Amino acid sequence: VPAGGEFAYISWLRARIPADARVLVGPGDDTAVLRPGTRAQLVTTDMLLEGSCFLLEGPGSATPRQIGRKAMAVNLSDIAAMAGLPTAAVVSLGLPRTRGRALGEELFLGLREAADAFGVAIVGGDTNSWDGPLVVSVTLLGEATERGPVTRRGAKPGDWLLVTGAFGGSILGKHLDFTPRVCEAQQLHQRADLRAMIDVSDGLAADVNHLCEESGCGAVLRAEAVPIAPEARRIADGRSPLEHALGDGEDFELAFAVSPDEARALLAEQPLPGVLLTHIGEFVNAGLWLEQGSERRALEPRGFVHAIE
Amino acid sequence: VPAGGEFAYISWLRARIPADARVLVGPGDDTAVLRPGTRAQLVTTDMLLEGSCFLLEGPGSATPRQIGRKAMAVNLSDIAAMAGLPTAAVVSLGLPRTRGRALGEELFLGLREAADAFGVAIVGGDTNSWDGPLVVSVTLLGEATERGPVTRRGAKPGDWLLVTGAFGGSILGKHLDFTPRVCEAQQLHQRADLRAMIDVSDGLAADVNHLCEESGCGAVLRAEAVPIAPEARRIADGRSPLEHALGDGEDFELAFAVSPDEARALLAEQPLPGVLLTHIGEFVNAGLWLEQGSERRALEPRGFVHAIE
Numbered sequence: 001v002p003a004g005g006e007f008a009y010i011s012w013l014r015a016r017i018p019a020d021a022r023v024l025v026g027p028g029d030d031t032a033v034l035r036p037g038t039r040a041q042l043v044t045t046d047m048l049l050e051g052s053c054f055l056l057e058g059p060g061s062a063t064p065r066q067i068g069r070k071a072m073a074v075n076l077s078d079i080a081a082m083a084g085l086p087t088a089a090v091v092s093l094g095l096p097r098t099r100g101r102a103l104g105e106e107l108f109l110g111l112r113e114a115a116d117a118f119g120v121a122i123v124g125g126d127t128n129s130w131d132g133p134l135v136v137s138v139t140l141l142g143e144a145t146e147r148g149p150v151t152r153r154g155a156k157p158g159d160w161l162l163v164t165g166a167f168g169g170s171i172l173g174k175h176l177d178f179t180p181r182v183c184e185a186q187q188l189h190q191r192a193d194l195r196a197m198i199d200v201s202d203g204l205a206a207d208v209n210h211l212c213e214e215s216g217c218g219a220v221l222r223a224e225a226v227p228i229a230p231e232a233r234r235i236a237d238g239r240s241p242l243e244h245a246l247g248d249g250e251d252f253e254l255a256f257a258v259s260p261d262e263a264r265a266l267l268a269e270q271p272l273p274g275v276l277l278t279h280i281g282e283f284v285n286a287g288l289w290l291e292q293g294s295e296r297r298a299l300e301p302r303g304f305v306h307a308i309e
Numbered sequence: 310v311p312a313g314g315e316f317a318y319i320s321w322l323r324a325r326i327p328a329d330a331r332v333l334v335g336p337g338d339d340t341a342v343l344r345p346g347t348r349a350q351l352v353t354t355d356m357l358l359e360g361s362c363f364l365l366e367g368p369g370s371a372t373p374r375q376i377g378r379k380a381m382a383v384n385l386s387d388i389a390a391m392a393g394l395p396t397a398a399v400v401s402l403g404l405p406r407t408r409g410r411a412l413g414e415e416l417f418l419g420l421r422e423a424a425d426a427f428g429v430a431i432v433g434g435d436t437n438s439w440d441g442p443l444v445v446s447v448t449l450l451g452e453a454t455e456r457g458p459v460t461r462r463g464a465k466p467g468d469w470l471l472v473t474g475a476f477g478g479s480i481l482g483k484h485l486d487f488t489p490r491v492c493e494a495q496q497l498h499q500r501a502d503l504r505a506m507i508d509v510s511d512g513l514a515a516d517v518n519h520l521c522e523e524s525g526c527g528a529v530l531r532a533e534a535v536p537i538a539p540e541a542r543r544i545a546d547g548r549s550p551l552e553h554a555l556g557d558g559e560d561f562e563l564a565f566a567v568s569p570d571e572a573r574a575l576l577a578e579q580p581l582p583g584v585l586l587t588h589i590g591e592f593v594n595a596g597l598w599l600e601q602g603s604e605r606r607a608l609e610p611r612g613f614v615h616a617i618e
Binding site: 029031035036038040041043045047049051084090094125137141143149214 | 334353354355358360387388390391399402433434439442446451452507
């Protein structure tokens with residue numbers, strides 16, 4: 001970080017970190033110190049790498065502010081997937097020497113926007129400048145609610161598979177500007193016994209497959225039921241909107257397992273303001289399947305749909 | 310990560326992560342889940358970047374195993390500086406696509422070596438491959454002891470400044486293969502009221518200066534008392550061994566403030582097996598000073614000693 005060096009940048013950061021009752025010692029010591037929680041603690045981390053996870057220049061590029069927001073939001077989405085409450089984050093940066101401090105400041109403002117929206121304290125980090133591309137690594141802490149964390153492991157054959165929102169085409173914008181479903185997960189967790197949950201980052205089919213693998217079961221998705229985002233219809237690349245919805249990823253919606261009774265109640269109530277709950281399938285004993293009309297075909301975790309033989 | 314992709318590497322990792330009673334959910338879910346602690350929680354993070362923090366090729370290069378160990382050990386050193394107990398870590402990697410999986414495996418084995426030595430559970434992470442250089446980011450959690458964390462803020466004029474070990478020349482090897490002073494900090498914290506502490510990473514003068522800034526006081530170091538590592542005498546670059554000891558950094562020793570009475574008791578007892586405690590100066594009202602014989606000169610935080618005028 002030129003123009004004053006890392007210490008000047010860190011001073012700038014520290015001046016922008018508000019006091020927080022949960023934080024006993026914030027940035028500027030060897031470690032942050034937080035008040036102990038009383039509930040199970042959640043920890044997640046995500047690293048965003050320039051050129052691989054985002055571009056800063058050219059077509060499809062993102063602003064530093066958007067990258068900062070996304071770096072925090074992908075972690076928030078992981079906490080949401082456990083129906084947890086996010087609490088505190090640390091942020092490590094590898095800043096390109098040539099683009100300097102303005103980039104670091106914009107990044108931080110984006111990180112703060114996403115953190116502030118969910119009451120997360122930024123309590124520390126490690127700021128480096130180097131000759132490589134931009135690297136942003138965020139570790140987010142959170143805690144489970146009194147109902148405990150929702151893992152990927154509890155789905156059972158017969159459970160219904162529900163999702164928030166719609167899928168596909170996130171590359172057209174949503175992958176950078178999404179709302180992590182932290183509040184929605186809380187509301188669902190209060191109303192129903194969520195047996196297993198995941199946030200959809202790898203793709204709907206892949207992430208439902210993760211739920212199945214961890215739970216030791218299978219799932220059937222009904223093609224007609226999958227909510228397809230309008231953006232998935234706007235990509236003319238030979239793949240159908242359904243294939244985009246099943247395979248694209250970075251939707252950052254929730255997919256979860258509940259009992260049929262609780263699922264029916266949730267679907268009737270639709271308790272999430274502005275976010276539709278949809279019943280897209282059921283958990284079964286084994287396999288990953290797509291049902292279209294009366295046909296049931298194998299579904300690849302990548303979202304590829306096998307032709308009917 | 311070619312040859313099987315990231316999922317295969319992650320499976321390899323998961324098979325090498327032992328069960329741990331503190332860990333309710335380990336790698337493989339959206340977040341790790343840890344049992345809540347009862348004491349103040351510590352969080353620290355460090356990012357190591359190839360070409361800036363280490364080299365993988367050429368003179369002065371490190372093995373992937375050493376880099377893994379160091380990435381964990383620098384964080385352990387931060388927990389030590391709070392007199393804390395390390396508990397759990399998450400690890401994010403940016404792996405160069407061309408060097409692939411062997412690099413990732415060696416790194417992980419190094420991370421595990423350092424983690425195992427201090428009872429740290431590796432509970433999650435984020436593994437990416439990209440076209441950039443190697444990036445390793447570790448976030449380490451810990452907890453304070455029943456005496457509470459030792460910050461940088463509590464030094465008072467009149468306190469003595471003590472250090473563990475010797476300083477300078479770490480670039481000749483110690484910067485890669487050091488023992489973070491986790492156990493030593495525990496032992497000191499049981500025996501004495503440590504008023505402020507830091508681990509020496511930026512350099513002895515710079516880090517004593519950090520203690521002074523955070524505590525709102527100054528310090529005088531006595532040149533004759535500073536323990537100089539043999540390696541500091543082996544670098545023939547025109548700077549004196551003392552200047553190396555004051556300025557080099559990455560010694561990963563502890564510098565701390567205690568009352569004169571407690572300092573005398575510690576120095577007489579020398580409670581740390583194989584690690585010498587040395588009294589190198591005192592805290593004063595303001596300034597950073599080096600005393601040599603009867604002369605007192607300003608000491609630059611970078612370790613530069615001003616000539617006597």
